[in-house]
Each structure stands twice: as structure tokens, then as C-alpha cells.
Amino acid sequence: MHLARNSLVLPFTWTVGLASLLTLFEVSTPGLSYWALALALCWLALAIWLAWMLVSAVRKRAWTPGMFVPLALMLGTVLLVKVDAPxxxxxxxxxxxxxxxxxxxxxxxxxxxxxxxxxxxxxxxxxxxxxxxxxxxxxxxxxxxxxxxxxxxxxxxxxxxxxxxxxxxxxxxxx
Structure with missing residues (x-):
């Protein structure tokens, strides 16, 4: 199970990165298009996936440094959106x-x-x-x-x- 969970970190990180780029592009224009709804659902799924990975890592005491990369991407995206940087x-x-x-x-x-x-x-x-x-x-x-x-x-x-x-x-x- 340890190997299977670690093998999910890389695809998860790429998925978070893609969602971050799409989100930053979406909020770089005034107003929100209907793509924002799809992105919101994507972020909800990613948050659930991250929670599952973190809970699983805590239970099995199997932390990997790569698990913090998607979390940093998520927090960075939220911060950039919050200050209207895009x-x-x-x-x-x-x-x-x-x-x-x-x-x-x-x-x-x-x-x-x-x-x-x-x-x-x-x-x-x-x-x-x-x-x-x-x-x-x-x-x-x-x-x-x-x-x-x-x-x-x-x-x-x-x-x-x-x-x-x-x-x-x-x-x-x-x-």
C-alpha cells in the first residue's frame, strides 16, 4: 500500500498544477465564466483527494516530502487569487x-x-x-x-x- 500511495503523489501533483494554471487563467479576466463552476468542482475533488492522502499518511506514518508540493500549489493558488494577482x-x-x-x-x-x-x-x-x-x-x-x-x-x-x-x-x- 505504501508504494501505491506514493505512486499517486505524482499524478496528483500534476493534476493540482493543471487546475492551478486553469484557475489562474480564469481569474485573469474580469467576471467569472461558467468554467469557474467546473474548476470549483475540480478543486473540491482535489481537496478530498488530498485529505485522503494526508489521513492515510498519518495512519501509516508514511510521509513523503512530495506530499507537500501539491499542498503548497493549492495554498499558493488561493493566495494569488485572493490578491487578484492574475x-x-x-x-x-x-x-x-x-x-x-x-x-x-x-x-x-x-x-x-x-x-x-x-x-x-x-x-x-x-x-x-x-x-x-x-x-x-x-x-x-x-x-x-x-x-x-x-x-x-x-x-x-x-x-x-x-x-x-x-x-x-x-x-x-x-x-
Whole structure:
């Protein structure tokens, strides 16, 4: 049994790593898509699996150092999600591309495309700036994106806006 349990540590660690990457990607955009539900169920299963492995190790006094790697991955993922690090990091890597595009939008509705690390489903000119729809169908039936408005707060009649950083706002449509 000792060998069988140890042989489960490596696949468990890879599964936790994959779930961590998918979770960090999911929370790197405003709003949560329906993938978040699947990830939540995955995390529940992983937590149960980890609990089983730890209880089994305690009963048999068969600790292995590798058992703490998935636990560290889980705790690290929770910490990064809690402080919104994925959203801020992805946005920071995309900000110059988004700003360049926002300054060059000429029509009310512009084509979709990749701007930095975000796929914008829709780019719209708004008074004083532009907005990018980056999350189209979420669990609260809203769409989310970023709005660039360096000279003024965007008009609340055009959607819901929450200040994000500098001239950037998180834009919500449909709530």
C-alpha cells in the first residue's frame, strides 16, 4: 500500500498544477465564466483527494516530502487569487497594447482581435476613450471588459464602471 500511495503523489501533483494554471487563467479576466463552476468542482475533488492522502499518511506514518508540493500549489493558488494577482499581471502585460488600440479606435464598433493577452470580442469608441469586451458570457449573465477613459469617468448610462487603475475601468454590461 505504501508504494501505491506514493505512486499517486505524482499524478496528483500534476493534476493540482493543471487546475492551478486553469484557475489562474480564469481569474485573469474580469467576471467569472461558467468554467469557474467546473474548476470549483475540480478543486473540491482535489481537496478530498488530498485529505485522503494526508489521513492515510498519518495512519501509516508514511510521509513523503512530495506530499507537500501539491499542498503548497493549492495554498499558493488561493493566495494569488485572493490578491487578484492574475488579473493585475495579465493586464499589466497587456496595458500598452490596449492603450495603443484605445487611442486609435475611430468607429463606434471596431473589429475583434488580440490586444495584448486579451481577446477582445468587441471594441467600441466611447466619449473620451474606448472599451474592450473581454468576457462575454459569465455566471451572472453579464459581459465584462476594460474601458479606457483618461479625461473623465465614463458615463454610467453606457454601462457600469468600476475604477481599476489609472485611466482604466472595469466595464460591466448587462447587470
Amino acid at each position: 488579473l493585475h499581471a495579465r493586464f499589466a502585460l497587456s496595458e500598452s497594447s490596449l492603450e495603443h488600440r484605445a487611442r486609435s479606435v475611430r468607429s463606434d464598433f471596431d473589429s475583434d482581435g488580440w490586444w495584448g493577452l486579451y481577446w477582445a470580442h468587441r471594441v467600441e469608441k466611447i466619449p473620451g476613450g474606448a472599451r474592450f469586451l473581454v468576457t462575454s458570457l459569465t455566471m451572472d449573465w453579464a459581459s465584462y471588459g476594460f474601458a479606457y477613459s483618461p479625461d473623465r469617468v465614463p458615463d454610467p448610462d453606457e454601462g457600469s464602471y468600476e475604477h481599476f487603475k489609472g485611466p482604466w475601468y472595469i466595464w460591466t454590461e448587462g447587470v
